[in-house]
Amino acid sequence: MLTPKKTFEFCIFLYFVFTLSSCFGQEKTIKLNGKVQSISNDVLFVLIVNKNSKKSTITDSLGQFTIEVKLKDSLRFTAVQYQTKEISITSKIFLEKLLVVDLVDNVINLNEVTVTPYNLTGKIDLDIERLAIAPSVTSSVLGLPNADVEKMSQSERLLIEADRGKYMRFYVIALTINTHKILNKLSGRTDRMKGMVARDKNMEIEKEIIAKFSKKTMSESFKIPEEKIDGFLTFCLSQTDFSELSKATNTEEIWEYLKLKSIAFKEQGFIKKE
Incomplete structure (x- = not known):
């Protein structure tokens, strides 16, 4: 049977063990993979700054980035077209090593201005006749050479x-x-x-995937929580064979690819087992 003194010494020992474990955990540095996304704007060149280590990076054309972080570090996301956002590295983010960030457009509100230079009535059919709007002049209408050549990115x-x-x-x-x-x-x-x-090109493929299959459909079919679907698509984009989907001739081939990758996504521990 432990004496009060022994019990006290044992409690002190446990306290130091847990304290040291916590300190070492917070000092550990990992490479965090992430993706910035927005519905309406470009996600290239968004600046990410680790406010604790002062290290920074920028997103690529897909909004993807990698940055070194520690537990409880704070990341700041800034770009002219977005509202600044800060995210703290929680234990969940730290363990998953994956972060998806939704940015909000930086909308500048202007005072309402009404311009009526042609005494418009507000009725479209009448106004079109009164204005006698000429057809748009384009290179295709004029029959210029190379008018139908696809624009490059x-x-x-x-x-x-x-x-x-x-x-x-x-x-x-x-x-x-x-x-x-x-x-x-x-x-x-x-x-x-x-x-x-x-x-x-991979981003175009991702857009086609989202257009073909809703996040809800992928979530229910692959047993992946809907809030994890963005991370799953980011995982697919990082695969060396992802670009091969551009050669897929039908929807079934794309679906089978996603189904196979969903298994690998879960096996690599991106989703916690209940």
């Missing part, structure tokens, strides 16, 4: 600019070296542009 244009031309050109009496292309290749800029183009 910013990433694709940057890649063409970085990787244009051949490395060397031989002429009759001279050799011309494409230093622009070589420097872009050596500095890694060309590879970064290729990565951005690939991410843009």
Whole structure:
């Protein structure tokens, strides 16, 4: 039987054990993978700052980012088009190593202004006849060359600019070296542009997936909580074979891919077992 003194010493020992464990846990640093998302705006170049360590990073064209954090650190998300948001690293976020952040548009309210230069009645059919609006003049209407060529994304244009031309050109009496292309290749800029183009294509695939299957449908079918579906899609985007979905010929192929990845998502512990 323990004496009061022994009991007191044992309690003191347990106190120090738990205190030290807590301290070590808070000092541990992990790499947190995350994704910033918004319904209406671009998610590229959102600034994320760890207010505790002062380290920072920015999101890529998909809104994805990676940053080092400790338990109870505070992350601040800022961009001109969004309201600033701060998130504390809770035990749940720390253990899952995954964070999905919804940002709210930074709407600037202006005073209402009413302009009626043509004495409009408010009745669309009458106003159109009175205004005699001419058809829009576009390159397609004018029949200009290349009018129907598909527009390239910013990433694709940057890649063409970085990787244009051949490395060397031989002429009759001279050799011309494409230093622009070589420097872009050596500095890694060309590879970064290729990565951005690939991410843009993956983002288009993700949009198609969300358009085809609702989050509720995926949640119920794959047994993944609906609030975890964004994290699941982020997990799919990180897979090396995700871009292969662009070659899928039917909806069934895409569904089977998602079903297979949902198993891996749960096996890797992104969802806590009840």
